Amino acid sequence: MTVEFNLNGRKVAAVGAPQSPLLWALRDELGMVGVKFGCGAGLCGACTVIVDGAQTRACQTSLADIAGKNIATIEGLSGPVFEAVVAGWTRAQAPQCGYCQPGFVTAATSVIAADQNATPESVLAQLTNICRCGTYDAIRDAVGLALETLRADARKAGGAK
Numbered sequence: 510m511t512v513e514f515n516l517n518g519r520k521v522a523a524v525g526a527p528q529s530p531l532l533w534a535l536r537d538e539l540g541m542v543g544v545k546f547g548c549g550a551g552l553c554g555a556c557t558v559i560v561d562g563a564q565t566r567a568c569q570t571s572l573a574d575i576a577g578k579n580i581a582t583i584e585g586l587s588g589p590v591f592e593a594v595v596a597g598w599t600r601a602q603a604p605q606c607g608y609c610q611p612g613f614v615t616a617a618t619s620v621i622a623a624d625q626n627a628t629p630e631s632v633l634a635q636l637t638n639i640c641r642c643g644t645y646d647a648i649r650d651a652v653g654l655a656l657e658t659l660r661a662d663a664r665k666a667g668g669a670k
């Protein structure tokens with residue numbers, strides 16, 4: 510079947526069996542290689558994308574399920590939340606081998622975008638990704654830094670009114 514959906518703001522089509530994982534279409538057909546294959550079983554989150562605003566495991570999402578939906582991959586993320594997350598990740602020096610990090614950054618961007626007033630604890634509770642390098646302490650710091658940046662920006666914007 511051919512499935513049409515929006516990918517990073519543009520309309521695309523992917524061809525495959527209805528139950529074929531979205532992950533294959535993104536990587537093999539559409540060149541979104543920032544979306545990683547890790548466990549293939551919905552556990553590690555290396556394949557995390559954002560579907561209509563929600564963090565989603567692309568290895569567990571079928572092509573048939575995404576017709577007409579809005580998919581964002583790390584390649585297409587932008588805006589203040591993503592920039593704050595990336596800056597937090599950079600300052601905290603979170604990546605080690607880096608393989609899992611696009612999934613973490615994508616998941617964190619989705620979670621924080623949904624509630625910029627969230628506590629670091631509540632954001633971390635929603636990050637169920639796995640890192641084989643054990644970067645969890647740095648990721649905790651990165652999330653805290655991203656939230657601080659967004660709050661500082663909000664205060665500045667409020668003060669400027």
Ligand code: FES
Binds near residue numbers: 550553554556566
């Ligand atoms: S590859 Fe999808 S959750 Fe691990």
Ligand code: FES
Binds near residue numbers: 610639643644
């Ligand atoms: S940084 Fe290596 S798997 Fe997470």
